Amino acid sequence: MSESEYIVEVRQVRKSFKEVQAVKGVNLKIKHGEFVALLGPNGAGKTTLVEMIEGIQHPDQGEIFIAGKQWKHHQHELHQMIGLSLQETRFMDKLTAFETMRLFASFYKLDSDRVNEVFALIGLEEKKKAYVDNLSGGQRQRLALGVALLNKPKILLLDEPTTGLDPNARREIWNILLDLKKNHNTSLVLTSHYMEEAEYLCDRIVIMDQGNILGEGTLQEILAMGGGHRSLDELFISLTGRHLYE
Amino acid sequence: MNKITNHQLYRLIVAHFAEIIREPSVIFWGVVFPILMAWGLGIAFTQKGGVQAKLAVVRKIDLTSPNPETKLISWLNANAQKKDSAYTITLKNEKIGDATLSFFETTSSNAFTLLKKGKVSVIIEDKLNGSNYRFDPANAEAKAAYHLAADLEAHGLLSYTENQSQIEPLTLSGTRYVDFLIPGLLAMGIMMACSWGISYTIIDRRSKKLLRRMVATPMKKSNLLLALITARFTMNLAEAILLFLFSWLYFGVKVQGSWCALIILFIAANIAFSGIAILISSRTANTEVGNGMINAIVTPMMVVSGVFFSYHNFPDWVIPAIQYLPLTMITDSFRSIFNEGAGFMEVWREALVLTTTGVLSFVIGLKIFKWY
Numbered sequence: 001m002s003e004s005e006y007i008v009e010v011r012q013v014r015k016s017f018k019e020v021q022a023v024k025g026v027n028l029k030i031k032h033g034e035f036v037a038l039l040g041p042n043g044a045g046k047t048t049l050v051e052m053i054e055g056i057q058h059p060d061q062g063e064i065f066i067a068g069k070q071w072k073h074h075q076h077e078l079h080q081m082i083g084l085s086l087q088e089t090r091f092m093d094k095l096t097a098f099e100t101m102r103l104f105a106s107f108y109k110l111d112s113d114r115v116n117e118v119f120a121l122i123g124l125e126e127k128k129k130a131y132v133d134n135l136s137g138g139q140r141q142r143l144a145l146g147v148a149l150l151n152k153p154k155i156l157l158l159d160e161p162t163t164g165l166d167p168n169a170r171r172e173i174w175n176i177l178l179d180l181k182k183n184h185n186t187s188l189v190l191t192s193h194y195m196e197e198a199e200y201l202c203d204r205i206v207i208m209d210q211g212n213i214l215g216e217g218t219l220q221e222i223l224a225m226g227g228g229h230r231s232l233d234e235l236f237i238s239l240t241g242r243h244l245y246e
Numbered sequence: 247m248n249k250i251t252n253h254q255l256y257r258l259i260v261a262h263f264a265e266i267i268r269e270p271s272v273i274f275w276g277v278v279f280p281i282l283m284a285w286g287l288g289i290a291f292t293q294k295g296g297v298q299a300k301l302a303v304v305r306k307i308d309l310t311s312p313n314p315e316t317k318l319i320s321w322l323n324a325n326a327q328k329k330d331s332a333y334t335i336t337l338k339n340e341k342i343g344d345a346t347l348s349f350f351e352t353t354s355s356n357a358f359t360l361l362k363k364g365k366v367s368v369i370i371e372d373k374l375n376g377s378n379y380r381f382d383p384a385n386a387e388a389k390a391a392y393h394l395a396a397d398l399e400a401h402g403l404l405s406y407t408e409n410q411s412q413i414e415p416l417t418l419s420g421t422r423y424v425d426f427l428i429p430g431l432l433a434m435g436i437m438m439a440c441s442w443g444i445s446y447t448i449i450d451r452r453s454k455k456l457l458r459r460m461v462a463t464p465m466k467k468s469n470l471l472l473a474l475i476t477a478r479f480t481m482n483l484a485e486a487i488l489l490f491l492f493s494w495l496y497f498g499v500k501v502q503g504s505w506c507a508l509i510i511l512f513i514a515a516n517i518a519f520s521g522i523a524i525l526i527s528s529r530t531a532n533t534e535v536g537n538g539m540i541n542a543i544v545t546p547m548m549v550v551s552g553v554f555f556s557y558h559n560f561p562d563w564v565i566p567a568i569q570y571l572p573l574t575m576i577t578d579s580f581r582s583i584f585n586e587g588a589g590f591m592e593v594w595r596e597a598l599v600l601t602t603t604g605v606l607s608f609v610i611g612l613k614i615f616k617w618y
Binding site: 055066076079080084087088089090091092093094095099102103104105106107108109110111123131147186209 | 618
């Protein structure tokens with residue numbers, strides 16, 4: 001299989017923070033249009049791995065290719081093809097949702113037509129004129145997702161996009177992502193500790209713990225690991241002795 | 247697509263500016279509060295307010311004497327208004343304002359209690375043949391009270407009111423306290439606005455991961471800082487114009503020197519404190535730490551740089567150091583333009599030092615800047 005078939009290729013990547021080894025020699029390949037979930041408890045290394053793919057952190061060892069390009073040499077092109085939503089980003093409180101989107105659109109040299117398109121996509125048109133600090137948690141997450149989608153990214157990296165949201169708000173985000181999957185060839189890397197999120201959205205699930213990938217595959221393949229389990233949480237307990245959501 | 251309104255620098259400036267003006271407390275602290283401060287301090291120190299002196303009188307009676315009356319109390323009984331154990335005398339002077347002296351007759355132990363509570367500043371031991379004055383010589387208010395009372399005792403009621411023709415009050419523009427104060431307030435406003443408006447905003451956005459989110463886009467990093475500085479400069483200019491207009495219309499404060507020099511210095515002052523603000527905020531993501539750092543920089547300057555009172559009251563050896571503080575340089579230069587008629591030639595060195603300080607701080611700050 002040639003390199004161009006993968007939008008993301010992570011090769012033997014390691015990352016440490018002082019004494020803590022956050023990612024310990026991870027390999028991961030993601031195809032164009034594929035939705036992949038990184039599952040694991042807090043401290044599993046999911047966010048660090050995603051931040052290295054985003055170019056925010058740099059690996060101590062190993063290489064990361066996005067569409068065959070590396071951050072070191074192709075920063076500008078990679079920024080153009082990536083969309084991301086970080087854990088708990090707070091936008092400027094006193095800007096409206098529209099102004100926030102317009103600001104980020106200007107970084108990609110996009111005009112207000114694209115901003116209006118994205119508002120329609122995330123279903124937040126009625127809140128365009130609302131200040132960010134007046135939006136609910138779910139609306140803020142949808143705004144963050146909209147900002148990530150402005151540049152029509154080839155790969156979308158979402159770090160716990162639905163943490164802290166109620167079931168309705170979570171489902172609204174899922175529907176937007178499913179629409180992207182259906183109508184665009186966008187790839188998705190999603191970190192989560194909600195197994196139902198991974199089950200509902202993703203083609204492939206990667207289970208991480210303590211900086212290692214413990215297993216990966218489709219939901220059925222993963223559940224078949226170690227003799228067949230009824231849920232991902234059950235599988236996780238059998239692999240690590242801990243719950244997935246810890 | 248090429249419209250300026252789509253340009254990232256334009257949008258960043260608009261966003262930062264909107265953030266400032268949509269926060270009512272920013273308008274209060276940035277615009278209303280300095281005007282209130284100028285008004286309050288200007289009124290307090292510009293009117294020829296009356297002097298109030300409060301003194302405790304302790305009678306030292308010699309019981310063996312055939313006449314137990316003491317000198318001061320006898321004199322007060324004859325000349326002052328008495329209510330309970332308090333005697334009040336008002337001395338008139340049109341030129342420098344009236345002086346009201348209140349004498350409280352009391353016991354020795356109570357006199358010290360009153361002194362400790364600040365209700366009196368001098369204790370007079372009133373004897374048959376004269377008085378002893380006990381007060382803290384380092385206390386200017388106590389010294390003034392002593393001089394008034396001692397003069398009164400020695401020369402009588404006319405001591406304060408006579409020879410008024412010798413006095414010529416200075417009320418010319420440029421010589422009053424308010425003329426000293428307004429340039430200081432303008433300088434302090436720039437420092438405070440840059441320190442809090444730029445430093446704190448950056449630290450807050452770093453702590454909220456907004457900086458991290460922004461640099462994960464093709465945004466040019468320098469545009470973000472440039473926009474923050476431009477929005478703050480625009481706001482500082484508006485605040486300074488409003489404060490100046492108020493002091494011109496209400497107090498008659500005038501710029502006697504070069505307007506051009508004033509504008510150049512204003513820009514240099516903004517460059518200096520914007521650069522310092524970037525440097526302060528270059529690393530931390532903790533708003534509590536940021537708070538402490540900003541306070542550590544601005545508070546000492548606010549105290550020693552002569553914004554409210556002359557720094558020449560400090561010991562001689564420390565004055566050269568104070569004069570090189572950015573706030574002192576701005577304050578002194580503003581004052582020389584406002585009150586001494588200075589032009590560009592008198593302040594170009596300060597403008598150059600301030601600009602260099604700002605640019606160097608900006609470059610170092612940007613070098614060590616932590617975006618996430």
